[in-house]
Amino acid sequence: MEYTEIIEEAGITLTLNKLRTGLAMLGIIIGIGSVIALVSLGQSSQASVSNQIESLGANLLTVSPGSQRGGFVQGGFGSATTLTLADAEAIASSPTATDIANVSPEYSKRAQVTANGKNTNTSITGVRAIYSTIHKVSVAEGVFITASDDARQAKVAVIGPTTANNLFATTDALGQSIRIQGQSFKVVGITVSKGGTGFGNADDVIYVPLSTAQKTLFGSTSLSSIAVEAKSATVMTAAEDEIGYVLLDRHKISSPSQADFSIFSQNDILSTASSVTGTFTALLSGIAAISLIVGGIGIMNIMLVTVTERTREIGLRKALGAKKKNIIAQFLIESIILTFVGGVIGMGIGIFASFIISKVISLPFTISIGSIGLAIGVSGAIGILFGWYPAQKAANLQPIEALRYE
Amino acid sequence: MIQVSHVSKIYNTGEVETVALADVSFNIKKGEFVAIMGPSGSGKSTLMHILGALDTPTSGSYVLDGEEVAKLSDDELADIRNRKIGFVFQAFNLLPRTSALKNVTLPMMYAGIPKEKRTEIAEKYLKMVGLSDRMDHTSSQLSGGQQQRVAIARALSLNPAIILADEPTGNIASAQADEIMAIFQKLNEEGHTILMITHEPDIAEHAKRIIHLKDGKIVEDGNGHKQRIIWNTQK
Secondary structure (H helix, E strand, C coil): CCHHHHHHHHHHHHHHCHHHHHHHHHHHHHHHHHHHHHHHHHHHHHHHHHHHHHHCCCCEEEEEECCCCCCCCCCCCCCCCCCEHHHHHHHHHCCCCCCEEEEEEEEEEEEEEEECCEEEEEEEEEECCCHHHHCCCCEEEECCCCHHHHHCCCCEEEECHHHHHHHCCCCCCCCCEEEECCEEEEEEEEECCCCCCCCCCCCCEEEEEHHHHHHHHCCCCECCEEEEEECCHHHHHHHHHHHHHHHHHHCCCCCHHHCCEEEEEHHHHHHHHHHHHHHHHHHHHHHHHHHHHHHHHHHHHHHHHHHHHCHHHHHHHHHCCCCHHHHHHHHHHHHHHHHHHHHHHHHHHHHHHHHHHHHHCCCCCCCCHHHHHHHHHHHHHHHHHHHHHHHHHHHCCCHHHHHHCC | CEEEEEEEEEEEECCEEEEEEEEEEEEECCCCEEEEECCCCCCHHHHHHHHCCCCCCCEEEEEECCEECCCCCHHHHHHHHHHHEEEECCCCCCCCCCEHHHHHHHHHHHCCCCHHHHHHHHHHHHHHCCCCCCCCCEHHHCCHHHHHHHHHHHHHCCCCCEEEEECCCCCCCHHHHHHHHHHHHHHHHCCCCEEEECCCHHHHCCCCEEEEEECCEEEEEEEHHHHHHHHHHHC
16 A cells, blocks of 8 residues: 555545635644744844844944942933043044044934924934944935034034935935024935834934034033944954943043943844844744644544544454554544645745735845744644544554444 | 354453353355354354454454464454455445445555556456446445445455355345345355355345354254255244
8 A cells, every 4th residue: 555545545535525624724824824924024023133233334332321330329321421522532542442443423312303394303413424434324425424524513414315205205305404403404415225114213314513413403512422443353352341441541430340331342232132033033933833732733633533433434444454554544644634735835824924024014035944844844743743643543443343333 | 264163252341241152163164155143142243253353252263264363463353354354244334435446446455456456356346246337436326236236346356265244135125135145146156155144034045054143152053955944844
């Protein structure tokens, strides 16, 4: 007795009761479909997050102000004003900080911007010319903020493509004037899109000279962050230490545990972000896996009903010479076909769903061979796992009892 | 062909012991046509199950075509049933929604005969029982007599040592029953060994030898013709 024949026969049996077969498969279809879709979306969002973070600049260390610890009151994160332009210049000019390539002092604040009768709220970032090098920002039209802009507190702005679109939907933004907090700025450049989304979108920004932002716009002497580019990826830790010592010395703090600033690298952000998305993916996949188990139990249920319904047939087959292994093979193959076909359909639906969702929320669409292999393997394994008991039950029926069964 | 010696079958249901067969012994030679008769509860079904290797005796020995069957495992019994016994059941027991041809090939499939060969043999036997024009009909499209003829073709397919028929005409209209019995008689004339269980005397008449069972014991074992004379005189 060949397996192709058993498979053919099982296929015929399953098509005899299409509704039941379909319903039995449904659990597996949903289970596999959701596993595929969730794993795919998880990987997509992870890839998207790491792309976005990497696009913000490599070998990058970010120094953020922090509240001084050790006192009775601790200020909120990022609210402190402990970093100054002098700190940034000290890092850049320090003779001990040998692993540092570039230093970019930055001041950033959200503000209301109007132009052309349109109104938007976006992030205003005061930068120096070096910003574009460190953060890999390039201009599509016009020029970036220059050193002379900064020196003369020029009222010029370089805007992101999203901002340009928000303010000047149809007309060319270059050369137009925008009003930031009531002051008029001339648009001298538009950046190339980085493809970000949502809050913190790298395309929805306005760059102005640092001196203009600090003195003219917001009247502040502090910095919101200092971006430091290390000479290479391998000296990131050394560069982090060098920055730390310069700042601790300048701020007259003896112990690093009491530092009033924090330094983190792109890698830190990256690993935090991936661990967050990873946890979510694992959690959702876990839920999907539970639905797979439920689907498997559904298969077992249907197979047990089938065995009971076909008791006479089993008795007859045994009377005519079917051995235990023949009966086991027959029922096991039926349940494997159920789960396997269900798994393939579920995989198709899952891929389609993740494709649609990734288009809707504009994520890159990724589907891994691993998850396809896993889905096929798991659905087959579920067929064996949950089909085994009903098949055993069928094989162990006594032919006389089975023939007598009404 | 068949040697049954001191076969007993005792069913243990809780504390009650039921003796279905008590020390039954007889032989059946090749080419015989034997009817086993008896009232219900006489043990004829139990005997049929043991002879059909569907069940094993509690004690005693049953040798079929030179093989001791009494002590075999389930799978070994399945093999014996497959190779040596052709079953014809009262309820026909054809697979539903399956063609006559496919039904006849079923035992051959378990015997491992290749597909083309199976179809060839099945066609031969279906022709023999006069169903050459109904090979693709499913059991629901066939009359009782036709279904039983499919079952006979199926029983013959592996050329078994013995054909075991359990009330083969019990579910069939009498005109068709005669056709079935004619087939059995023809098979017997061709040399097949046939063992038939029945409670109808006029069906048993077709056999050459009749074994009467009562309360699990053989009460009469003799020439069918002689017994017919006895009944006729008793009437």
